[in-house]
Amino acid sequence: xxxxxxxxxxxxxxxxxxxxxxxxxxxxxxxxxxxxxxxxxxxxxxxxxxxxxxxxxxxxxxxxxxxxxxxxxxxxxxxxxxxxxxxxxxxxxxxxxxxxxxxxxxxxxxxxxxxxxxxxxxxxxxxxxxxxxxxxxxxxxxxxxxxxxxxxxxxxxxxxxxxxxxxxxxxxxxxxxxxxxxxxxxxxxxxxxxxxxxxxxxxxxxxxxxxxxxxxxxxxxxxxxxxxxxxxxxxxxxxxxxxxxxxxxxxxxxxxxxxxxxxxxxxxxxxxxxxxxxxxxxxxxxxxxxxxxxxxxxxxxxxxxxxxxxxxxxxxxxxxxxxxxxxxxxxxxxxxxxxxxxxxxxxxxxxxxxxxxxxxxxxxxxxxxxxxxxxxxxxxxxxxxxxxxxxxxxxxxxxxxxxxxxxxxxxxxxxxxxxxxxxxxxxxxxxxxxxxxxxxxxxxxxxxxxxxxxxxxx
Amino acid sequence: xxxxxxxxxxxxxxxxxxxxxxxxxxxxxxxxxxxxxxxxxxxxxxxxxxxxxxxxxxxxxxxxxxxxxxxxxxxxxxxxxxxxxxxxxxxxxxxxxxxxxxxxxxxxxxxxxxxxxxxxxxxxxxxxxxxxxxxxxxxxxxxxxxxxxxxxxxxxxxxxxxxxxxxxxxxxxxxxxxxxxxxxxxxxxxxxxxxxxxxxxxxxxxxxxxxxxxxxxxxxxxxxxxxxxxxxxxxxxxxxxxxxxxxxxxxxxxxxxxxxxxxxxxxxxxxxxxxxxxxxxxxxxxxxxxxxxxxxxxxxxxxxxxxxxxxxxxxxxxxxxxxxxxxxxxxxxxxxxxxxxxxxxxxxxxxxxxxxxxxxxxxxxxxxxxxxxxxxxxxxxxxxxxxxxxxxxxxxxxxxxxxxxxxxxxxxxxxxxxxxxxxxxxxxxxxxxxxxxxxxxxxxxxxxxxxxxxxxxx
Numbered sequence: 001x002x003x004x005x006x007x008x009x010x011x012x013x014x015x016x017x018x019x020x021x022x023x024x025x026x027x028x029x030x031x032x033x034x035x036x037x038x039x040x041x042x043x044x045x046x047x048x049x050x051x052x053x054x055x056x057x058x059x060x061x062x063x064x065x066x067x068x069x070x071x072x073x074x075x076x077x078x079x080x081x082x083x084x085x086x087x088x089x090x091x092x093x094x095x096x097x098x099x100x101x102x103x104x105x106x107x108x109x110x111x112x113x114x115x116x117x118x119x120x121x122x123x124x125x126x127x128x129x130x131x132x133x134x135x136x137x138x139x140x141x142x143x144x145x146x147x148x149x150x151x152x153x154x155x156x157x158x159x160x161x162x163x164x165x166x167x168x169x170x171x172x173x174x175x176x177x178x179x180x181x182x183x184x185x186x187x188x189x190x191x192x193x194x195x196x197x198x199x200x201x202x203x204x205x206x207x208x209x210x211x212x213x214x215x216x217x218x219x220x221x222x223x224x225x226x227x228x229x230x231x232x233x234x235x236x237x238x239x240x241x242x243x244x245x246x247x248x249x250x251x252x253x254x255x256x257x258x259x260x261x262x263x264x265x266x267x268x269x270x271x272x273x274x275x276x277x278x279x280x281x282x283x284x285x286x287x288x289x290x291x292x293x294x295x296x297x298x299x300x301x302x303x304x305x306x307x308x309x310x311x312x313x314x315x316x317x318x319x320x321x322x323x324x325x326x327x328x329x330x331x332x333x334x335x336x337x338x339x340x341x342x343x344x345x346x347x348x349x350x351x352x353x354x355x356x357x358x359x360x361x362x363x364x365x366x367x368x369x370x371x372x373x374x375x376x377x378x379x380x381x382x383x384x385x386x387x388x389x390x391x392x393x394x395x396x397x398x399x400x401x402x403x404x405x406x407x408x409x410x411x412x413x414x415x416x417x418x419x420x421x422x423x424x425x426x427x428x429x430x431x432x433x434x435x436x437x438x439x440x441x442x443x444x445x446x447x448x449x450x451x452x453x454x455x456x457x458x
Numbered sequence: 459x460x461x462x463x464x465x466x467x468x469x470x471x472x473x474x475x476x477x478x479x480x481x482x483x484x485x486x487x488x489x490x491x492x493x494x495x496x497x498x499x500x501x502x503x504x505x506x507x508x509x510x511x512x513x514x515x516x517x518x519x520x521x522x523x524x525x526x527x528x529x530x531x532x533x534x535x536x537x538x539x540x541x542x543x544x545x546x547x548x549x550x551x552x553x554x555x556x557x558x559x560x561x562x563x564x565x566x567x568x569x570x571x572x573x574x575x576x577x578x579x580x581x582x583x584x585x586x587x588x589x590x591x592x593x594x595x596x597x598x599x600x601x602x603x604x605x606x607x608x609x610x611x612x613x614x615x616x617x618x619x620x621x622x623x624x625x626x627x628x629x630x631x632x633x634x635x636x637x638x639x640x641x642x643x644x645x646x647x648x649x650x651x652x653x654x655x656x657x658x659x660x661x662x663x664x665x666x667x668x669x670x671x672x673x674x675x676x677x678x679x680x681x682x683x684x685x686x687x688x689x690x691x692x693x694x695x696x697x698x699x700x701x702x703x704x705x706x707x708x709x710x711x712x713x714x715x716x717x718x719x720x721x722x723x724x725x726x727x728x729x730x731x732x733x734x735x736x737x738x739x740x741x742x743x744x745x746x747x748x749x750x751x752x753x754x755x756x757x758x759x760x761x762x763x764x765x766x767x768x769x770x771x772x773x774x775x776x777x778x779x780x781x782x783x784x785x786x787x788x789x790x791x792x793x794x795x796x797x798x799x800x801x802x803x804x805x806x807x808x809x810x811x812x813x814x815x816x817x818x819x820x821x822x823x824x825x826x827x828x829x830x831x832x833x834x835x836x837x838x839x840x841x842x843x844x845x846x847x848x849x850x851x852x853x854x855x856x857x858x859x860x861x862x863x864x865x866x867x868x869x870x871x872x873x874x875x876x877x878x879x880x881x882x883x884x885x886x887x888x889x890x891x892x893x894x895x896x897x898x899x900x901x902x903x904x905x906x907x908x909x910x911x912x913x914x915x916x
Binding site: 003005006007008010011012013014015018019021022038039040041042043044045046049050062063064067068069070071072073079080082089092093096110113115117118119129130131327334409 | 461463464465466468469470471472473476477479496497498499500501502503504508520521522523524525526527528529531537540547550551554566570571573574576577586587589606753780881
């Protein structure tokens with residue numbers, strides 16, 4: 001899927017890994033555009049002075065900036081920052097584009113690379129350069145901007161659960177985990193197989209922090225100047241890491257059919273040369289029928305490699321469905337379908353060759369659902385509700401992850417800090433709609449109106 | 459379409475301009491993948507030492523490099539170059555990936571941003587940061603690599619002529635115009651409305667220059683180590699500049715239907731409120747039918763803006779077809795179709811409302827062809843065959859462009875330099891298949907076997 005590169009903290013996306021990202025981009029781009037946002041592209045470089053315009057923004061990002069000091073053989077008058085995120089440069093442009101309430105809402109998205117200098121690299125999860133989309137919107141009212149923040153949170157949730165089959169917890173971030181410059185940050189979080197949480201996407205309500213810093217104002221219908229209300233939201237190539245760690249098993253990747261570059265692979269099997277032609281002919285007819293039915297499929301007719309070797313390779317690569325066609329299958333007018341997820345009453349089933357598209361389609365649907373169900377069951381099994389601080393500490397003991405702890409917490413940063421320092425768990429999400437009666441904070445015992453998910457995180 | 463940005467030499471692609479680029483990417487990506495190349499992604503940063511590994515490469519790119527010297531608050535041990543092109547980092551990875559003849563051919567492509575520090579910026583044509591695709595391939599034999607170079611040249615030619623309706627000249631570059639590190643560079647060149655040539659895409663035969671510098675070797679079938687033969691090829695957001703300058707007229711853009719984000723716009727027209735409902739209803743039925751037929755269409759039902767204002771705006775934006783629906787049209791069961799290109803016996807025609815998809819489809823096809831024809835005629839009209847150096851100098855006189863001069867040239871760099879210095883025209887392309895008998899070089903009079911296109915270039 002990827003290699004480390006000779007550049008510190010940067011990875012190379014190999015074609016197999018990148019094809020998954022391309023499918024993510026295509027589907028999510030469609031969903032984003034459906035909300036009314038349009039794609040644009042802003043410069044890679046940001047003047048250093050821009051980053052300094054929003055106080056908490058510069059504080060949050062300063063330690064991880066890459067700086068261009070020379071261009072065209074000369075030292076630059078003002079250093080340029082390689083974008084860690086584009087609020088500042090985009091809002092500089094928004095200030096020029098927005099004049100009147102008629103220009104609102106303004107909703108743009110860009111797919112691009114960003115750089116955040118990392119001391120410790122972790123394949124897909126933490127890399128100095130990564131690919132992402134970042135949406136930036138400006139609205140006339142606070143309510144509209146708040147609604148947009150939640151709309152995008154829901155777009156991300158539906159995308160991850162439906163398309164990537166990754167179950168999530170969804171909610172607000174605590175102040176400590178908030179985006180530098182946001183009034184509220186909302187996030188989708190998933191739980192990896194090892195019991196650690198991974199932030200999969202964020203949606204920020206920026207209020208007027210950036211519009212005041214960048215003077216983004218519009219004339220309202222009564223001819224008064226008003227600052228716009230803003231949001232920003234993004235997901236990144238980190239999702240590839242989530243896919244691997246949520247669905248992978250000891251044999252390698254297990255890709256949900258919706259995102260898999262190859263959904264079904266046909267492996268023809270023969271021993272004697274006389275069997276070869278009829279097997280290959282059946283396999284080719286199968287590929288044709290599947291392709292016409294819209295299934296992304298591949299015929300592995302490599303010579304000199306055993307079927308067993310091919311089975312292993314496609315299993316490792318996570319292809320959801322393997323279709324074996326041997327001489328006996330051809331004679332019986334059948335194919336053998338083997339599910340990568342191993343679910344169902346039997347992981348291998350027979351299908352009539354002339355009904356391959358229907359059989360494959362039904363199985364792919366079922367694999368998509370069963371991978372989600374398996375991941376959801378695993379997450380539920382690792383979600384606990386410790387009653388006191390000792391219970392929480394026990395849950396988080398050891399070097400690995402400790403799953404999710406759903407606990408009452410008063411909201412006081414001091415209690416959050418104590419949890420982090422003593423258990424290494426951080427607040428991952430505070431669910432939005434909470435109706436349970438108040439109870440005691442798991443740390444200080446004060447009345448707590450909300451429960452939050454804590455976990456050790458990547 | 460775009461704005462200058464606060465960062466020297468960098469532009470902002472606004473949603474309207476970027477939507478055209480997205481269509482270019484989607485179509486060209488499909489055509490590139492059909493040749494067998496797969497997409498990947500390599501780091502933005504390149505260690506400075508890598509750039510120095512291929513002698514002519516570093517010489518060509520040194521003056522235009524942007525350099526990162528600081529990361530994460532510290533000075534870097536080795537400065538990082540922001541990629542101006544990715545031969546060096548990609549070939550470093552190829553050296554690790556390629557071991558045996560079974561690993562060949564290796565064909566990867568990446569869509570990304572690159573930076574080449576420019577002193578003079580020109581919207582789309584010359585910007586410090588631009589977007590492009592760069593393909594990189596490695597082959598077992600020289601013949602295979604040469605064939606790949608020409609295959610991609612033809613992919614680019616067909617794409618530009620068929621999809622962008624931009625007529626081209628195609629050929630080899632002279633040594634002076636060659637890519638830094640290539641043995642041969644091939645290019646597609648178009649002629650802008652002002653008589654200047656624009657390089658639209660290049661395909662390089664790199665021979666073994668990079669494989670020797672980066673030690674990319676494979677074990678052949680006889681177990682001997684061999685250096686691979688390589689190519690690279692790319693087109694960029696420069697194509698947006700070509701689209702504007704080839705097809706634009708005094709009223710603004712004229713987009714070929716194949717690449718236009720909006721192919722047809724419906725402008726409903728009414729004066730009295732009583733007319734409004736029936737007109738809008740007919741317009742909405744039209745949009746539905748067109749969308750179902752796969753036409754990218756838009757209903758401009760903005761209130762408080764006159765039809766005339768809308769006409770101008772959509773003309774300026776280059777939408778190929780405007781569909782006017784007024785009360786009389788509704789009464790007659792018709793719509794009025796106005797071609798942006800103004801070609802055909804009349805630029806406005808009537809269509810039955812219930813046959814809108816067929817009428818629109820046929821007109822869009824015709825507009826695509828007629829824009830190409832008009833651009834081809836303009837190019838042909840500006841292509842001359844001066845018989846002597848004075849004729850060439852006269853053709854190139856003045857501040858504007860001088861069109862294309864198709865002349866005999868002996869191939870001697872001294873003659874090329876004289877042409878450039880005295881006429882400001884450079885060698886744009888030497889057509890591949892030439893069968894005319896040798897004649898005299900237009901500069902020195904020596905025997906010349908080939909003709910070449912010279913022009914002033916952007």
